[in-house]
Amino acid sequence: MDLGNTMKAMGLRRLLVDSIGPVAAISLAQLFGTALWFSANSTAADLMKLWHASAADIGWLTNAVQLGFILGTLIISLSGAADRFRASSIFVCSALAGAILNLCFAWLSTGLVSGGVYRFGVGVCLAGIYPVGMKLIVGWAPNRTGQTLAQLVAMLVLGTALPHAMRVMGTGFPWQLVISASSVLAVGGAIVIGALGEGPYSEIRARALDGGVAAGASQSSVINAFRIPSFRAATFGYFGHMWELYTFWTAVPLLVSHSSLVAHFSGIGVSAMSFAIIGMGAVGSLAGGVLSRQIGSSKVATGALAISGLCCLTFALGWRYLSPEWLAALMAIWGAAVVADSPQFSALAARACPPDLVGSALAIQNSIGFAVTVVSIAITTSLFERVGLDATWLLVPGPVLGLAAFAAMSRPTRASVRTFGTHRS
Numbered sequence: 510m511d512l513g514n515t516m517k518a519m520g521l522r523r524l525l526v527d528s529i530g531p532v533a534a535i536s537l538a539q540l541f542g543t544a545l546w547f548s549a550n551s552t553a554a555d556l557m558k559l560w561h562a563s564a565a566d567i568g569w570l571t572n573a574v575q576l577g578f579i580l581g582t583l584i585i586s587l588s589g590a591a592d593r594f595r596a597s598s599i600f601v602c603s604a605l606a607g608a609i610l611n612l613c614f615a616w617l618s619t620g621l622v623s624g625g626v627y628r629f630g631v632g633v634c635l636a637g638i639y640p641v642g643m644k645l646i647v648g649w650a651p652n653r654t655g656q657t658l659a660q661l662v663a664m665l666v667l668g669t670a671l672p673h674a675m676r677v678m679g680t681g682f683p684w685q686l687v688i689s690a691s692s693v694l695a696v697g698g699a700i701v702i703g704a705l706g707e708g709p710y711s712e713i714r715a716r717a718l719d720g721g722v723a724a725g726a727s728q729s730s731v732i733n734a735f736r737i738p739s740f741r742a743a744t745f746g747y748f749g750h751m752w753e754l755y756t757f758w759t760a761v762p763l764l765v766s767h768s769s770l771v772a773h774f775s776g777i778g779v780s781a782m783s784f785a786i787i788g789m790g791a792v793g794s795l796a797g798g799v800l801s802r803q804i805g806s807s808k809v810a811t812g813a814l815a816i817s818g819l820c821c822l823t824f825a826l827g828w829r830y831l832s833p834e835w836l837a838a839l840m841a842i843w844g845a846a847v848v849a850d851s852p853q854f855s856a857l858a859a860r861a862c863p864p865d866l867v868g869s870a871l872a873i874q875n876s877i878g879f880a881v882t883v884v885s886i887a888i889t890t891s892l893f894e895r896v897g898l899d900a901t902w903l904l905v906p907g908p909v910l911g912l913a914a915f916a917a918m919s920r921p922t923r924a925s926v927r928t929f930g931t932h933r934s
Contacts, residue, residue, distance in 0.1 A: 521704040531649040532657050534705050535642060536664040541698030542604045542638040543668030545611050545631050546574060548691040549624070551672030551780065552684035553762060559684075560620050564763060568890030571759050573625040575883045577632020578639075582876035585636060586731055591868030596644045597706050603637025604699035608692035610634065615688040638698075639665065640875045644868040647859055648708030654859055655806040658852035659798025666790035666848055669758055673784035731869040734862055742918035743810075743857035744874050749911015750814055750850050751878035753821060753904045756885040757847050760893070760901070761786050764824075764840070767898055773833035786844040793845030794852060806853040807919070811912060813849035818908025820846060825901045 525534040549556065553567045560566070585591040590599070607630075614627035642661055650657045675690050734740050761783045765771055771779060797809045820843035828836065855871060862870045885907070892900040 522706065525701065525705050531705060531708060532646060532660060534701055535645050535649065536660050538600070538604075538698035538701040538705075539638070539642045539661050540664035540668045540671070541694040541701070542600070542607070542642070543635065543665045544671045544691040544694045545607045545638075546635060547571070547669050547758065548611060548672045548688045549574075549614065549628060550759065550762070551676040552687055554779075555684040556624075560624075562621060563894060565890045565894055566621055568759060568886050570621070570625060570628055571755075572883050572886050573628040574632035574635070575755065575879050575886065577629040578635050579632075579876050579879050579883070581633040581636025582640060582872045582879070585640075586869045586872035586876060589731070589869055591641065591644060591872045592865055595707055596641045596648065596868065597702050599637045599641050600645065600702045601699045603634045603641070604695045604702070607631050607634030607638065608695040608699075611692045611695070612689055615685040615692075636872070636875075640872045641868070643855060643859070643871050645702070645708065647867055648710045650708075651710045654856040655801035655809070655853055656798040658856050658859075659794045659801065659849075662848060662852040662855075663791040663794040663798075666794060667788060670784045670787035670790075673762075673780045673787065676780040677778065677784065731866060731873055734866055734870045734873070737861050738918060740858050740861035740870065742915050743854045743861065744877075745918055746810060746814065746911045746915030747851070747854040747858070747874060747878055748881050749907045749909070749914060750817075750854065751881045752885045752907025752911070753817060754847055754851065755879075755882040756889045756904055757821075757843070758787055759886050760889060761840075761844075763893060764898065764901070768828055768836060769833045770836055770840070774837070786840045789841050789844035790848035793847075793849035796845075797849035797853060801853055801856070806856045807915075810850040810853035810857065811915060813846050813853070814908050814911055814915075817843060817846040817850070818905065818912070821901060821904045821908065825899065825905065828898050828901075 525531065529537075549570050550567065556562055556570075557564075557567065585599070610627050610630040614624055614631065618624035618627060643658060646657045646661050647654060671694070672687065672691055675687050735744070762779050765782045765786070766779050770782060774782060793813065797813055801809045820839055823839060824836075824843065827839075831839065855874070858874055859867050859871060885903070889900050889903050892903060
């Protein structure tokens with residue numbers, strides 16, 4: 510792209526590669542780009558007053574993003590676009606388009622319907638940021654996927670939490686300015702990736718495809734990735750994880766404001782506590798990445814999913830009886846564990862696929878996973894209006910079924926032993 514060539518001419522690429530490092534640069538761009546994801550949730554209180562919206566309505570605003578993301582990932586996976594076009598170009602175009610649509614939401618929305626349309630568009634654009642960012646990471650560091658994807662997901666977590674921090678820093682400012690700040694960050698992410706470009710591994714693979722591998726191969730065979738036992742096991746474990754993750758992130762402000770936390774820690778505020786709880790996921794993701802180098806991605810993924818499920822069960826059972834201090838500790842652990850398995854499931858899935866399928870396979874995994882979140886968010890936020898914090902019981906089946914599916918599908922076969930038994934990431 511012209512933007513990329515201009516930045517390279519200015520020497521920004523050399524700075525990113527030599528001084529910051531490509532993985533750190535991609536992670537930073539991911540942080541900036543994914544700030545678009547929950548920008549509306551950070552201003553939920555303002556929107557509920559302005560539009561006379563309920564918690565379920567705010568949940569549908571989140572689901573508009575999820576539905577857009579699903580459509581976007583389906584398009585880039587089933588069309589093969591994720592593997593036929595430069596990942597950096599897709600990322601840049603998506604981040605810029607998402608920034609524009611996010612600004613439209615802030616300044617042109619007149620209610621839930623128009624707001625939902627703009628948020629849906631943001632979701633479509635995020636499909637060119639999150640899974641494509643994972644492909645960029647693989648292109649720069651294909652032999653350290655567990656650790657590098659953990660770093661990338663840590664930035665996704667901070668990007669998700671960032672709007673809550675901006676709400677705290679922007680207290681007193683109009684809600685439109687808080688949301689607009691996310692668009693400014695997304696443009697910054699586009700500049701970083703435009704300057705960095707593709708990794709050497711991606712360029713080698715692209716030359717191989719140009720030399721004789723049919724460009725349409727990924728189009729016809731992406732669904733066949735589910736025939737690979739190790740990919741199927743990692744992906745179904747990921748689906749169980751996704752049932753819990755985004756519903757938890759959506760519900761965090763509600764869990765804080767409707768529990769003893771908001772009264773006991775009144776000086777901190779709901780937004781600050783939400784940022785801290787969601788932000789703990791970055792710590793958990795980075796720790797899981799380091800640990801994966803020692804014990805392997807499969808053990809980290811299943812361990813984190815089990816801890817997260819246990820935290821969910823403990824909260825559902827004990828939110829009435831736990832002291833605010835214990836409840837805060839539980840939420841911090843839950844926030845750290847709920848996402849730590851995500852990069853490891855993605856790393857396992859990426860390594861299970863042929864190189865020319867990685868982008869499309871990760872996109873289809875994301876697409877179905879986020880379809881799961883739409884159902885979970887809709888049911889849980891609707892039930893919250895009726896039963897309050899007891900709605901968290903609906904999150905428990907996700908980790909349970911995810912662990913069961915992963916265990917059942919990764920039982921010793923030649924393929925699964927080869928993938929899960931010998932790789933460390």
